[in-house]
Amino acid sequence: MxxxxxxxxxxxxxxxxxxxxxxxxxxxxxxxxxxxxxxxxxxxxxxxxxxxxxxxxxxxxxxxxxxxxxxxxxxxxxxLSEDDNASAGKVVIGTVKGDLHDIGKNLVVMMMESAGFEVTDLGVDVEADTFLDVIREKKPDIVGISALLTTTMPMMRSTVEQISEAGLRGDVKIMVGGAPVDQSFADEIGADAYAADAGSASKLAKAMLA
Structure with missing residues (x-):
């Protein structure tokens, strides 16, 4: 059995x-x-x-x-019925402009999908405008922004700022992660959450939408 x-x-x-x-x-x-x-x-x-x-x-x-x-x-x-297959929430995720690293992001995508989230993966080297367009189109609950290089951390800050300036900030939770990022930087740029790894990212996502 x-x-x-x-x-x-x-x-x-x-x-x-x-x-x-x-x-x-x-x-x-x-x-x-x-x-x-x-x-x-x-x-x-x-x-x-x-x-x-x-x-x-x-x-x-x-x-x-x-x-x-x-x-x-x-x-x-x-x-699976529609009830069984109901999404835990919608997530849009991408690595910021100028950064081509995706191993960590891809693992987050897999963990999020395994946790029942509907994930739109924008890939790497993602312009802030692309994040804005997809937020408007997909209406996600959470936006995940990744950077692996210290040189692309300013682009993470800029992306968060542009989401706010576009008037979309109230509609989404922003989660950030990547090797050079920590909780203090997340707080500094106004993100809602910082995830150190893929496991904590999916757990945090569930907690934010609970």
Missing amino acids: ADLKTITDTLIAGDDEALVGHVRAALDEGIPAGTLLSEALIAGMDVVGGRMETGEMFIPEVLMSAMAMGAAVEVLKPL
């Missing part, structure tokens, strides 16, 4: 083939797709995020878990 704990443990271990097998077996046993998604898979990724924060899991292990999650969700998608 494929119980929820086995599915969660297999997800955390990052064994995508075994996970898909357990998910299919659980469906055959009559466990609803929505229950598997929320109580086994998303719950498992919450554990992964927590372990990443504490240093118990490292990026390659987290990526394996996130990819296993993606494979399992593909099995469940056709069976």
